[in-house]
Amino acid sequence: MTDRTHNRAHEARDRAEKQGASEGGAAGPNGRIDWHSPQMLARLRRRHAANRRMKFIGLAAIVLAAGLLSILVGSLLKSGLPAFRQTFITLEFDLKPELVKPQNMRRGNWRKIVKEGLLRALPEDMRKNRKLRRKVLKIVSRSAPYALRDHVMENPHLVGRIIPFDVLASDPYDQFNKGLIPEYIVRGERKRPNPKLGGPEVVRAFRVLKEQKRVHLPFNWGLFFNADSRLPEAAGLAGAIVGSFLTLLVTFLISFPTGILAAIYLEEFAPKNRFTDFVEININNLAAVPSVVFGLLGLSLFIGFFGVPRSTPLVGGMVLSLMTLPTIIIATRAALKAVPPSLREAALGVGASHHQMVFHHVLPVAMPGILTGAIIGMAQALGETAPLLLVGMNAFIPDISNMGLTEPATALPTQIYSWADSPERGFVSRTAAAILVLLGFLLAMNALAIWLRQRYSTKW
Amino acid sequence: MILLATLLVLAVAAVGWWLARKRAREIELRSSGHHDRLHSRPVYHGLYVAIWTGVPALLLLLLWVAIQGPLLDALLLASLPQDVVQGLDENARAVLLNEIKTRAAGNPLPGEPAPYVAEAVRRLLRWRAIANMAALALSLAVALAGMAFAWRRLSPTFRARRAVERAFTWLMLVCASIAILTTVGIVLSLIFETMRFFTMVPLTEFVFGLRWEPQIAIRPDQVASSGAFGMIPVFAGTLLISAIALGFAVPVGLLSAIYLVEYASSRFRAFAKPLLEFLAGIPTVVYGFFAILTVAPAIKHFGDALGIPTAPNSALAAGLVMGIMLIPFISSLSDDALAAVPNALREGSIGLGATRAETIRYVLLPAALPGIMAGVLLAASRAIGETMIVVMAAGIIATLTLNPFEAVTTVTVQIVTLLIGDTEFDNPKTLAAFALGFVLFLITLALNMLSMHIVRKYREQYD
Numbered sequence: 001m002t003d004r005t006h007n008r009a010h011e012a013r014d015r016a017e018k019q020g021a022s023e024g025g026a027a028g029p030n031g032r033i034d035w036h037s038p039q040m041l042a043r044l045r046r047r048h049a050a051n052r053r054m055k056f057i058g059l060a061a062i063v064l065a066a067g068l069l070s071i072l073v074g075s076l077l078k079s080g081l082p083a084f085r086q087t088f089i090t091l092e093f094d095l096k097p098e099l100v101k102p103q104n105m106r107r108g109n110w111r112k113i114v115k116e117g118l119l120r121a122l123p124e125d126m127r128k129n130r131k132l133r134r135k136v137l138k139i140v141s142r143s144a145p146y147a148l149r150d151h152v153m154e155n156p157h158l159v160g161r162i163i164p165f166d167v168l169a170s171d172p173y174d175q176f177n178k179g180l181i182p183e184y185i186v187r188g189e190r191k192r193p194n195p196k197l198g199g200p201e202v203v204r205a206f207r208v209l210k211e212q213k214r215v216h217l218p219f220n221w222g223l224f225f226n227a228d229s230r231l232p233e234a235a236g237l238a239g240a241i242v243g244s245f246l247t248l249l250v251t252f253l254i255s256f257p258t259g260i261l262a263a264i265y266l267e268e269f270a271p272k273n274r275f276t277d278f279v280e281i282n283i284n285n286l287a288a289v290p291s292v293v294f295g296l297l298g299l300s301l302f303i304g305f306f307g308v309p310r311s312t313p314l315v316g317g318m319v320l321s322l323m324t325l326p327t328i329i330i331a332t333r334a335a336l337k338a339v340p341p342s343l344r345e346a347a348l349g350v351g352a353s354h355h356q357m358v359f360h361h362v363l364p365v366a367m368p369g370i371l372t373g374a375i376i377g378m379a380q381a382l383g384e385t386a387p388l389l390l391v392g393m394n395a396f397i398p399d400i401s402n403m404g405l406t407e408p409a410t411a412l413p414t415q416i417y418s419w420a421d422s423p424e425r426g427f428v429s430r431t432a433a434a435i436l437v438l439l440g441f442l443l444a445m446n447a448l449a450i451w452l453r454q455r456y457s458t459k460w
Numbered sequence: 461m462i463l464l465a466t467l468l469v470l471a472v473a474a475v476g477w478w479l480a481r482k483r484a485r486e487i488e489l490r491s492s493g494h495h496d497r498l499h500s501r502p503v504y505h506g507l508y509v510a511i512w513t514g515v516p517a518l519l520l521l522l523l524w525v526a527i528q529g530p531l532l533d534a535l536l537l538a539s540l541p542q543d544v545v546q547g548l549d550e551n552a553r554a555v556l557l558n559e560i561k562t563r564a565a566g567n568p569l570p571g572e573p574a575p576y577v578a579e580a581v582r583r584l585l586r587w588r589a590i591a592n593m594a595a596l597a598l599s600l601a602v603a604l605a606g607m608a609f610a611w612r613r614l615s616p617t618f619r620a621r622r623a624v625e626r627a628f629t630w631l632m633l634v635c636a637s638i639a640i641l642t643t644v645g646i647v648l649s650l651i652f653e654t655m656r657f658f659t660m661v662p663l664t665e666f667v668f669g670l671r672w673e674p675q676i677a678i679r680p681d682q683v684a685s686s687g688a689f690g691m692i693p694v695f696a697g698t699l700l701i702s703a704i705a706l707g708f709a710v711p712v713g714l715l716s717a718i719y720l721v722e723y724a725s726s727r728f729r730a731f732a733k734p735l736l737e738f739l740a741g742i743p744t745v746v747y748g749f750f751a752i753l754t755v756a757p758a759i760k761h762f763g764d765a766l767g768i769p770t771a772p773n774s775a776l777a778a779g780l781v782m783g784i785m786l787i788p789f790i791s792s793l794s795d796d797a798l799a800a801v802p803n804a805l806r807e808g809s810i811g812l813g814a815t816r817a818e819t820i821r822y823v824l825l826p827a828a829l830p831g832i833m834a835g836v837l838l839a840a841s842r843a844i845g846e847t848m849i850v851v852m853a854a855g856i857i858a859t860l861t862l863n864p865f866e867a868v869t870t871v872t873v874q875i876v877t878l879l880i881g882d883t884e885f886d887n888p889k890t891l892a893a894f895a896l897g898f899v900l901f902l903i904t905l906a907l908n909m910l911s912m913h914i915v916r917k918y919r920e921q922y923d
Contacts, residue, residue, distance in 0.1 A: 047815050054817035058719025061712045062732060065791075068784050069739055075754045076746075258635045265632035281912075283639045288838065288908045289901065290845025292872050293646060296897045299879065300649040307529060322642050329639070355625040383743025386847035386872070390879050413745045413848075420749050420852060428753070435746050442741060 076439075080432030086220035086233065087169035087177040089140060089209060093117040094162045095152060102159050105152060110145035111137070114167065121214060122205055131201055138198035139206050141168035143234040168222075169215070171232045171426035172196040173206055177215060181425070196425075223433060227400045228415065232426025237434055239397035240415035243313055244382060246403070247393070247411050250317020251324055251381050256374055258321075259328030266329070267336045268358050287326035294323050295390030303391060311392035311408035319387045324377040331373020335366040368456035375449040379442050385413040394418050412438045461592035465521055465599045472600070473514035476607045480614060481506030487616055500621035508620040511627050512610035517603035524595045532587055533557055539583060541576050560584060650901060653894035660888040661689045666895060668692065672858035672869075674878060674889050689892050691899065693858040697775070697868030701850060702843035704779025704864060705786055710836055712783075713790030720791070721798040722820055740788035748852030751781040756853060763865050771855065771867035778853040779864065782846055786839050793838065797831025798824060830918035834911040841907035845900060847872040871896050 034040065093113050101108040118136050119127050126132055144167040151165060152158055168174075175181045176197060183203055184191050193200050209215055226236025270276040298319035302308045308315040339362045347357040388394070388411055395408040396418075403409060410418070416438065419431040484502035491497045498505075537545060537553060548556065556577075562569055563581045573581065614620070658666070669690015716736075720729055756777040763770025801824050809819040825832075855867030856877055878893040 047818065051815040051817040054820065055719065055723045058715045058723055061715035062719055064712055065716055065739070065784075065787050066732075066735060068787075069735065071754065072742075072747075072750050072784070075750065079753065258638055261632045261635035262638065265629070265636045269629060269632065270636070279636055279639055282643050284912065285905060285908055286639060286642060288841060288904065289646065290842075290847065290872070290904055292845065292847045292875055293650075293897055293901050293904075296875070296879075296894060297642075297646045297649055300653055300894065301645050305649075306526075322638075325639065325642070353621065353625065355621075355628060379741065383741075383745070385743065385745040386851070386876060389851075389876055394880075413743055416745050416749065417848070417852070420745075420752065431749055432753070435749060438743065439746070442743070446741060 076432050076435055079429055080434075080436045082178045082180060083223060083426075083429040083433035084220050085178070085217045086222060087174040088166040088216045088218065089169055090164055090166050090214045090216065091117040091121055092162050092164050093148060094120070095159050097160055100152065100159050102156065105149060105156075108149065110149045114140060114145050114148060117165075117167075118205075121212060122208055126201075126205055126208065129201055131199070132205055135198045135202050136205060138170060138202050139173050139209070141170045141231055141233045143229065143231050144168055166216070168233050171424060172198075174233050175425060175429075176203075176206070177210075177217065180429070223430070223437075227398050228396060228410070228418075229398060232422075232424045232430055235419070235427070235430055237412070237415065237437060239400045239403070240410050240412045240434070241437075242400060242403050243393070243397070243409035243415075244411040244413075246313035246405055246409065247316045247320060247388075248378055248382060250314055250405065251320040252374075252378060254318065254321035255324040255328055255377070259325050259374070259377075260332050260370060262325070263329045263332030263336065264358060264363070267333045268362070269354070283326050283329055286322075287330065291323060291384055292386040292390065294319050295387035297322070298387060298391045309406050311395045312406050313393070313409050313411075314405045315391050316388050316393045316409075316411065317405075319391055320381040320384055323384065323387065324381050327377035327380060328370075328374050331376070332366070332370045335369025335373065336362060338369060339365050365458070368452050372449045372453045375445050375452070379445040379449075382441060382445070383413055383438065385417055388414050389417065412441070462521060462525055462595060465596045466518065468596070469514055469517040469521070469599055469603045472517075472603045472607065473510045476513040476610070477506040477510035479506075480509035480611065483614060484620075487614075491616060498616050499619050500624075504620040504624050505614055505618070507624045509607060509610040509614070511624065512606040513603050514606075515627075516606050517599045520602050521595065521599050524599075528591055528595075532584065532591065535587065536560065536580060536584055540580060544576055564588075646901065650894055650898040653891050654898045657888060657891035657895045660891065665689060666691055670860060672874070674874070674892050687888065689888065689895075691871075691896065693860040694869060694871055694874055694896065695899075696860055696862075697854070697858065698844055698870040698872075700775050700862060700864065700868055701779045701782065701854060701870055702840060704776060705782035705843045706836070706840060708780055708783030709786035709790050709839065713787045713839075714794050714832065716787070717791045717794035717798060718820060721795055722816060722824070736788040736791055739784075740792065742785075744785060744846060744848040745852070747781050747785050748848045748850075751777055751849060751853035755781050759865075768865050770865040773853055773855050773867045774865050775854065775868045776864040778850050781853060782843055782849050785846070785849065786843060789842065790835055790839050793835030794828070794832050797828040797835065800831065801827045830914050834915045837907050837911035837914070841904040841911070844907075845872065845904050847876060851876050871900050875900075 091114075094116060095113065099109045099113050115133075115137055118139060119133065122132075122136075147167060148165055169177060172181065172194075176183070176194075181194060181196065183194055183197065185194050193203070197203050206215075222234065222236045224236060224241070225238050226234060227239045229235040266276060266279065270279075298315055302315050302318055303310050308318065343361055343365065344357055347361040348354075352360065393409060393411055394414040394417065395410050397403070397408070397410055412434065416431055416434045419427045419434060481502045484498060484500075484505035488498045488502060536557065540556075544556075545553065559569065559573075560577055560580045561584070563573055563577065564584045666689050669688060670692050671688035671690050672693050673688045716732075720732060724732065752773075756772060756774065759774055759777045759780070760770045760772055763774070763776075805823050805827060806819060809823045810816070814822070850870045850873050854873055855869050856873060857867070858869045858874075859866060861868060875893045875896050878889055
């Protein structure tokens with residue numbers, strides 16, 4: 001033990017003694033301390049109480065952190081889980097040729113077909129109600145006529161028949177069906193019908209549809225397979241998932257080889273000189289540069305100077321790869337350091353060159369650690385939002401058939417940001433659901449990293 | 461076309477690798493004694509030829525991609541009729557070039573093209589075809605020439621391994637330099653745009669100005685057309701939110717680290733550590749949504765109940781949520797600092813009769829203080845640079861206030877709002893974002909450097 005540590009321990013004891021002595025009466029006649037005197041016992045109790053207080057405060061801090069985490073997860077689950085199911089209404093639609101216009105179905109009056117389909121299902125007295133006839137379309141999504149049109153255009157033989165078809169409920173009725181918005185809004189004494197639902201007669205009509213068992217609430221596959229939409233009930237994450245995948249692909253292809261080679265150089269080959277010191281300081285600093293600054297770099301250098309197309313996974317991936325690079329370099333260096341010298345010496349001893357030793361013997365052994373670091377870096381890149389916003393990767397992508405590295409795209413976190421900005425109530429739920437999907441991906445990636453680390457880690 | 465050329469070059473390189481390896485094996489089989497034995501294994505001969513085939517040709521293609529665009533632009537401008545180009549300034553020329561390129565890509569534009577534009581479109585398409593063919597032919601020629609050159613050097617005594625290893629060392633050096641290039645890129649691009657900003661707005665106004673109203677006039681006669689670019693209120697807002705965040709996160713994070721290291725049983729630790737790590741892995745956009753979904757309404761309720769006028773996007777809400785984000789960060793850094801204190805200190809103190817709490821107060825915390833300080837500085841740097849939480853939960857309008865119930869704005873919020881959907885680099889509004897980014901970069905850099913310095917200078921060398 002060094003002198004210094006010795007002094008620390010002394011100091012603590014001195015302080016404790018001084019406290020005791022100042023209380024008086026503890027020291028006996030010959031200057032010795034009577035540890036069993038009432039004063040000393042009281043002092044001991046106080047000191048133990050202080051210890052318990054400290055322990056309690058520490059535990060309280062952890063409980064607070066855990067409580068906040070559970071509030072976070074709880075509120076996300078509460079508002080996100082309902083969006084994993086979606087209200088559909090099964091109706092029969094009469095595909096009259098005069099409305100469908102078989103020569104050019106895009107010109108057909110699909111709105112009217114959907115409206116008549118709704119009214120067909122309702123009893124006589126409701127069908128006659130003119131107020132209801134005007135507002136009955138509020139029950140189904142505004143995307144329903146297009147969905148029906150696309151279905152019929154794919155199956156033209158249906159024209160002239162009466163076909164059953166599942167249409168999306170509109171966002172307010174989806175929420176109403178899940179019990180998320182009330183039929184009446186009560187403010188003080190006054191109770192008035194919820195304006196979003198379009199009036200009591202529409203609600204009654206919806207109830208009738210529900211009694212006829214036409215309303216279903218199946219799992220919402222559309223959340224994963226639909227493209228983005230301005231209508232919450234029709235919006236899905238497909239574009240964002242594909243965009244995130246393409247972006248991460250670019251990030252991985254750039255940062256993984258570059259990061260590993262850079263780390264090998266710094267760890268195994270670099271001479272100890274000013275240049276390598278400078279590189280090292282640089283890497284440590286880059287790891288702590290705010291992400292928004294990388295966005296500025298991407299905007300002015302990649303887009304402004306090199307002319308990489310804006311809003312594309314290519315430029316997004318390039319920016320993110322610069323951000324992941326330090327993570328991968330640091331993880332790779334740690335993994336290389338953990339390889340025991342005996343392995344290196346054995347390789348050199350049987351005549352391997354320095355390069356052969358590193359690439360044939362050290363690198364394969366270090367690979368699990370490197371992969372773990374790379375996956376964690378990718379997980380960070382997947383959640384990164386601000387730099388993608390600055391390079392314009394928050395495009396509105398209503399059609400996913402045309403996605404590529406150099407086409408405008410969006411990514412999961414930027415999609416979350418855009419949805420969180422939307423005023424429609426349905427998007428609150430969608431946003432929370434999108435966050436749950438993102439967290440699911442992150443959890444899976446981290447689990448993979450932990451599994452890799454445990455499965456392949458070697459104790460030397 | 462360039463992609464095709466790249467693939468072709470790679471294919472030729474693969475063929476070169478295969479042929480050279482085969483030839484080296486033949487030489488090896490024919491060797492009879494020591495004097496004509498291969499110096500390097502056949503695979504190195506293959507790699508040597510592949511490197512000479514691929515690398516020069518790929519570098520050529522890269523150069524080609526970099527200069528083809530600007531070169532064609534210049535040629536195109538020079539080929540346009542003099543009377544058209546004469547009176548145009550830089551922006552109008554860019555617009556004209558853009559029109560030609562859009563039409564050349566086959567995208568519809570409103571209106572019929574002027575005859576000289578249609579002519580230029582045809583010319584551009586022809587030139588592009590020529591350039592692409594030339595790139596293909598030239599890169600293949602370079603690849604074959606490289607292969608021929610390398611092939612001639614293959615011999616039993618040729619030290620292919622040394623050459624390949626030298627090439628690899630260079631490649632690794634280039635990769636390691638990317639870290640420096642990134643920093644240089646950040647600094648240069650920020651400085652460049654910031655300088656342009658200061659040609660439009662005086663430095664003193666930016667540094668000392670008390671008003672931040674970065675709108676620009678759409679018409680010159682608009683009310684308040686000038687805009688004001690004083691960074692003080694923006695930085696005051698940043699500091700207010702960061703102070704709230706740190707004031708919340710530092711005690712909670714530090715105390716939970718103390719509990720985890722000193723009191724907790726190993727089973728509790730095994731449960732709590734992953735929890736904190738999970739908190740640390742949550743993307744900040746999630747925290748931002750949490751702020752607007754749950755925390756901000758709760759704070760508004762709370763403030764209104766106390767009778768304090770509370771903004772729906774109060775600094776308190778953004779700061780608290782940022783604090784939640786920082787807890788695991790501070791906790792894990794303090795945890796590392798405390799765990800690095802040698803056990804001898806702990807045991808010595810307890811052996812002398814000190815309680816756990818006294819050991820922590822008088823022995824462990826003083827010993828771990830540099831590490832904890834460094835962690836807090838890093839956390840401050842993260843708080844100042846944090847973007848998504850404040851973009852979603854803090855205000856846009858810059859108010860100079862210390863009241864946590866009011867809405868304030870931050871540097872990062874301004875950067876994002878000024879740059880979303882806007883890419884013209886010619887007005888003070890967008891350039892202001894770069895000036896803010898530059899200051900942000902300097903501040904976080906200083907905090908990081910200070911943190912590293914503290915760790916290095918005050919770290920106790922035990923044993």
